[in-house]
Amino acid sequence: MTRALEMAKSAAEMGEVPIGAVLVKDGNPLVEFHNLVETFNDPTAHAEMLVLRAACDMLDTPRLADCDLYVTLEPCPMCAQAISFARIRRLYFGAHDPKGGGVENGPRIFGQPTCYHKPEVYGGMQEQECGEILRKFFSERR
Amino acid sequence: MTRALEMAKSAAEMGEVPIGAVLVKDGNPLVEFHNLVETFNDPTAHAEMLVLRAACDMLDTPRLADCDLYVTLEPCPMCAQAISFARIRRLYFGAHDPKGGGVENGPRIFGQPTCYHKPEVYGGMQEQECGEILRKFFSERR
Numbered sequence: 120m121t122r123a124l125e126m127a128k129s130a131a132e133m134g135e136v137p138i139g140a141v142l143v144k145d146g147n148p149l150v151e152f153h154n155l156v157e158t159f160n161d162p163t164a165h166a167e168m169l170v171l172r173a174a175c176d177m178l179d180t181p182r183l184a185d186c187d188l189y190v191t192l193e194p195c196p197m198c199a200q201a202i203s204f205a206r207i208r209r210l211y212f213g214a215h216d217p218k219g220g221g222v223e224n225g226p227r228i229f230g231q232p233t234c235y236h237k238p239e240v241y242g243g244m245q246e247q248e249c250g251e252i253l254r255k256f257f258s259e260r261r
Numbered sequence: 262m263t264r265a266l267e268m269a270k271s272a273a274e275m276g277e278v279p280i281g282a283v284l285v286k287d288g289n290p291l292v293e294f295h296n297l298v299e300t301f302n303d304p305t306a307h308a309e310m311l312v313l314r315a316a317c318d319m320l321d322t323p324r325l326a327d328c329d330l331y332v333t334l335e336p337c338p339m340c341a342q343a344i345s346f347a348r349i350r351r352l353y354f355g356a357h358d359p360k361g362g363g364v365e366n367g368p369r370i371f372g373q374p375t376c377y378h379k380p381e382v383y384g385g386m387q388e389q390e391c392g393e394i395l396r397k398f399f400s401e402r403r
Contacts, residue, residue, distance in 0.1 A: 156323055157323070159318075160317050160318060160321055160322055160323050161314050161317050161318070161323060162313065162317060162323040162324065162343060162346035162347045163305070163310060163313065163314055163343050163346070168305060171304065171305065172303050172305060175302050175303050175304060176301075176302060176303070179302055180302055181298055181299070181301075181302045181303060181304040182304065195342060196338050196339070196341075196342040196363075196368065196370055196373075197338070197339045197340075197342035197343050197346065198339075199338075200337060200338040200339035200342070200363070201304060201305050201339050204304035204305070204339065205304045217375075218375060219375060220375075221338075221342070221368075224375065225373050225374075225375040225376075226338065226363075226368030226369075226370060226373050227368075228338055228368060231338075231367050231368050232367075233359075233360060233361060233362075233366065233367040234367075
């Protein structure tokens with residue numbers, strides 16, 4: 120999560136919303152990204168989506184069994200569903216997101232009866248620090 | 262929708278799940294894709310996601326105002342949330358999807374209080390034909 124936070128800080132320096140994600144396979148970090156929505160003009164370029172896509176490409180499979188994902192903010196419904204499709208084993212996230220989250224807020228994607236694969240979820244890791252970087256980013260832009 | 266169905270048929274010929282999508286801007290088709298999950302080893306490579314990303318890239322913006330999306334199957338929660346993020350004006354879909362849909366089934370993404378942008382939704386267009394191509398595809402694989 121400390122590495123994901125460093126990614127988030129890099130995002131802020133570029134004017135991107137500071138959210139970072141790291142994918143870990145067999146205990147080793149494999150891919151890391153931060154949000155790149157503005158840079159790529161791509162509304163789907165959330166840190167989690169970029170990490171999942173890059174890892175699938177590297178491992179030559181659309182399913183990331185035995186992989187865990189660390190992300191600084193609770194994933195939105197889009198990312199939560201992609202995490203399920205990619206068969207992520209464990210999801211660790213930092214700050215909870217009552218406005219945009221889709222795991223423990225909003226549609227609670229993994230709790231839907233139609234959700235086929237549900238990762239183990241550990242929320243609230245380094246919550247204070249993960250949330251603070253976002254609050255600082257948005258307060259400076261107001 | 263007829264063009265989206267043609268895309269779905271091309272997908273089936275490649276062994277991809279036959280779902281097609283077309284993005285229309287100002288009444289003109291701008292981008293079309295079918296599902297490419299297996300080809301790209303990318304669990305996020307649903308027809309809708311590919312269309313949204315390509316259109317944003319072409320128009321150099323992460324927001325597709327005044328654009329409408331036609332897709333042969335009810336979008337899943339991932340695609341529904343991406344459609345909201347991309348600010349699609351109208352969503353037309355073919356077959357309803359009680360098992361994997363996220364618009365009129367499952368988490369009903371656009372009905373969530375936390376969903377910021379909700380497109381107009383028209384479901385069930387050429388429903389029979391859109392559903393039949395999927396049933397045929399899966400029955401041949403069993």
